[in-house]
Amino acid sequence: MSLPQHKAGYRPDIDGLRAIAVLAVVVFHLNKAWLPGGFVGVDVFFVISGYLITGILSRNIAAGTFSFADFYLARARRILPASLFCIVVTLLVGAVFMLPKDARDLGASAAASVISAGNIYFWKLLDTSYFAASSETVPLLHLWSLAVEEQFYLFWPLMLLAAYKWLPGFMRPVLGLILIAVSFLVGQRYLASDPSFSYYMLPARAGELMMGAAAYWCSTRMAGLKRGYAELLAVAGLALVAWSVARLSETGGFPGYAAVPPTLGAAMLILAGSTHRTITGRLLSLAPMVAVGRVSYSLYLWHWPVMAFYRYAYGEPTPAGYLYCVAAMTIMTLISYFGVEKPLRAGRSRSRARAAAQFGAVSAALAGIAVYVSITSGLLFKPAGYEAQLARLDGATKPASEYSYNCQTGSFDEHALSDPRCVIGKKGAPVKTLLWGDSHAAHYVGYFDEIGKYAGVALRNISISGCMPLFGTSAQYTMPAIRDTCAKFNEAMETEVGKYDTVILGSAWVGFDRGNSRQDIAATVATLSKRVPHVVIALSAPLFLQYDRECDKKALTIPAMRCDEKRTQRDGPERDVNAYLIALASKFPNVETFDIHNLLCNGSVCRAEVQGVPVYFDPGHISMPGSAALGRTAIAQGRIPAFFMPSRGLLAAPRSDAGASR
Numbered sequence: 001m002s003l004p005q006h007k008a009g010y011r012p013d014i015d016g017l018r019a020i021a022v023l024a025v026v027v028f029h030l031n032k033a034w035l036p037g038g039f040v041g042v043d044v045f046f047v048i049s050g051y052l053i054t055g056i057l058s059r060n061i062a063a064g065t066f067s068f069a070d071f072y073l074a075r076a077r078r079i080l081p082a083s084l085f086c087i088v089v090t091l092l093v094g095a096v097f098m099l100p101k102d103a104r105d106l107g108a109s110a111a112a113s114v115i116s117a118g119n120i121y122f123w124k125l126l127d128t129s130y131f132a133a134s135s136e137t138v139p140l141l142h143l144w145s146l147a148v149e150e151q152f153y154l155f156w157p158l159m160l161l162a163a164y165k166w167l168p169g170f171m172r173p174v175l176g177l178i179l180i181a182v183s184f185l186v187g188q189r190y191l192a193s194d195p196s197f198s199y200y201m202l203p204a205r206a207g208e209l210m211m212g213a214a215a216y217w218c219s220t221r222m223a224g225l226k227r228g229y230a231e232l233l234a235v236a237g238l239a240l241v242a243w244s245v246a247r248l249s250e251t252g253g254f255p256g257y258a259a260v261p262p263t264l265g266a267a268m269l270i271l272a273g274s275t276h277r278t279i280t281g282r283l284l285s286l287a288p289m290v291a292v293g294r295v296s297y298s299l300y301l302w303h304w305p306v307m308a309f310y311r312y313a314y315g316e317p318t319p320a321g322y323l324y325c326v327a328a329m330t331i332m333t334l335i336s337y338f339g340v341e342k343p344l345r346a347g348r349s350r351s352r353a354r355a356a357a358q359f360g361a362v363s364a365a366l367a368g369i370a371v372y373v374s375i376t377s378g379l380l381f382k383p384a385g386y387e388a389q390l391a392r393l394d395g396a397t398k399p400a401s402e403y404s405y406n407c408q409t410g411s412f413d414e415h416a417l418s419d420p421r422c423v424i425g426k427k428g429a430p431v432k433t434l435l436w437g438d439s440h441a442a443h444y445v446g447y448f449d450e451i452g453k454y455a456g457v458a459l460r461n462i463s464i465s466g467c468m469p470l471f472g473t474s475a476q477y478t479m480p481a482i483r484d485t486c487a488k489f490n491e492a493m494e495t496e497v498g499k500y501d502t503v504i505l506g507s508a509w510v511g512f513d514r515g516n517s518r519q520d521i522a523a524t525v526a527t528l529s530k531r532v533p534h535v536v537i538a539l540s541a542p543l544f545l546q547y548d549r550e551c552d553k554k555a556l557t558i559p560a561m562r563c564d565e566k567r568t569q570r571d572g573p574e575r576d577v578n579a580y581l582i583a584l585a586s587k588f589p590n591v592e593t594f595d596i597h598n599l600l601c602n603g604s605v606c607r608a609e610v611q612g613v614p615v616y617f618d619p620g621h622i623s624m625p626g627s628a629a630l631g632r633t634a635i636a637q638g639r640i641p642a643f644f645m646p647s648r649g650l651l652a653a654p655r656s657d658a659g660a661s662r
Contacts, residue, residue: 425452
């Protein structure tokens with residue numbers, strides 16, 4: 001059956017494709033391991049939108065009936081009711097339950113989303129620094145894609161009008177292909193220098209929407225395509241989408257060239273369905289697929305806030321948590337679709353001016369509320385005495401990077417090699433010990449400061465976040481942004497270590513435990529053992545994967561919070577690499593390891609606290625106050641590492657209960 005797609009008509013197979021797209025996104029956001037490439041569902045949505053919008057515009061322009069007012073009013077009816085409903089509910093929930101700083105950020109992102117600038121806000125202001133909270137707890141983050149689409153609608157009608165007026169018919173697809181290529185090139189170009197721009201901004205994403213436009217233009221010229229070719233085209237398109245969903249990874253660089261397979265596949269599926277009712281199209285047109293596709297917009301809007309709020313409060317979902325989340329997003333989807341999206345999309349105001357005024361007034365009011373929540377940090381919605389209770393809990397979990405005597409930088413500064421500010425422990429004592437590494441070395445600064453003062457030992461500390469302390473091979477384990485500075489830092493340390501009697505190595509051993517890292521660590525330790533009288537490897541601290549440093553604060557407003565973060569010793573993800581490091585140290589007479597498990601683990605259970613006080617900043621980093629508290633605890637319990645014992649010297653053999661071992 002041939003379908004003349006140059007004419008308007010309902011396509012159930014497109015609703016089926018919407019279902020695939022939204023379910024892929026939802027599954028990915030539930031658990032990334034379940035569907036590693038599920039995020040490309042957003043890109044499939046872009047292709048669908050580009051196809052449909054280009055069709056609407058092209059038909060109206062060709063018929064001479066195009067009106068900017070009618071077009072934008074139709075877009076507003078389609079998009080705004082459900083999105084504004086999602087924003088206002090999310091904003092109110094966040095104002096009531098989120099911490100003031102998070103409510104402030106939520107208000108700002110809500111205001112930006114109302115004016116179709118959410119992607120710009122997240123590009124410029126979303127904290128993606130090393131110690132930033134997970135973006136998975138940002139409730140309106142998903143609205144970046146809506147902003148991209150809305151911005152596309154601003155310029156695309158103008159471009160099409162110009163193309164239809166001044167370009168011959170055969171040149172329009174050519175120009176479209178050029179723009180598609182440029183957009184994908186922009187996305188690829190900025191992956192290394194500004195990945196957030198590449199991910200969030202229209203120039204890098206417009207090609208995906210124009211891929212849909214290209215599908216429309218091709219459909220008007222391929223009505224006579226043979227059924228067999230249409231079937232092959234549909235199968236190939238579905239295969240590309242399926243491969244992308246199953247095989248692509250968000251860590252592999254996206255969008256750029258990696259966005260070509262899913263978007264090309266979606267365009268091929270749509271194009272095939274425009275010429276014949278293919279077998280693939282019939283599968284996509286099955287009633288359950290169409291039903292999900294029809295509510296896909298509301299489901300997309302609601303799945304993310306539900307997951308973000310759950311993770312914000314309770315961390316990664318348990319099996320029961322997944323059920324709660326799916327139930328909540330289903331309920332909100334149905335309320336949104338049947339109560340807001342469907343009736344208001346079909347509604348008709350008596351005049352375009354009145355409809356525009358209504359949408360404008362509601363949007364302005366919501367933007368005002370969002371700004372107010374941001375300015376006040378949502379404190380108006382908090383219970384009496386909240387600020388006093390919050391102040392009592394504040395300050396216990398600051399990271400090491402916020403303290404001036406912790407010389408942890410984002411780039412190499414030779415001044416730190418002689419800066420007196422970087423010396424901790426006993427003031428005035430000769431500096432014969434060096435703490436070298438990344439942020440997982442820096443988080444021991446508070447501990448060593450306390451122990452050094454007690455034992456009469458001074459230490460110099462210097463670290464670069466994300467930079468593994470290796471001689472010559474650190475580049476392959478480092479993020480591109482700091483690769484050069486990390487290499488320079490470690491190159492300087494090859495000479496610097498010779499000035500000290502003791503060098504303590506600390507790193508995110510678990511995070512870097514891949515490829516040839518163990519061989520490279522062994523080579524560095526072997527070199528150090530020849531150049532330095534005494535080498536200490538600081539083992540990985542206990543990792544608490546569900547740890548939330550703000551838990552006690554959140555519990556002031558969120559019910560059913562459990563803030564006693566604990567785990568068994570045998571469940572620690574650090575066990576394997578720590579065992580390797582202990583075995584490595586045993587091969588050298590002047591190398592030993594340092595471990596704080598005996599301060600945090602009692603018997604078989606480890607806790608992220610000391611005497612009821614939290615000592616971690618995040619699942620893997622100890623906070624500076626926590627680090628100092630661990631040092632004081634070690635002194636009180638007589639668990640001072642042997643290499644710090646003044647009566648035995650820095651080369652003294654370790655005691656079994658001292659936190660160090662050979």
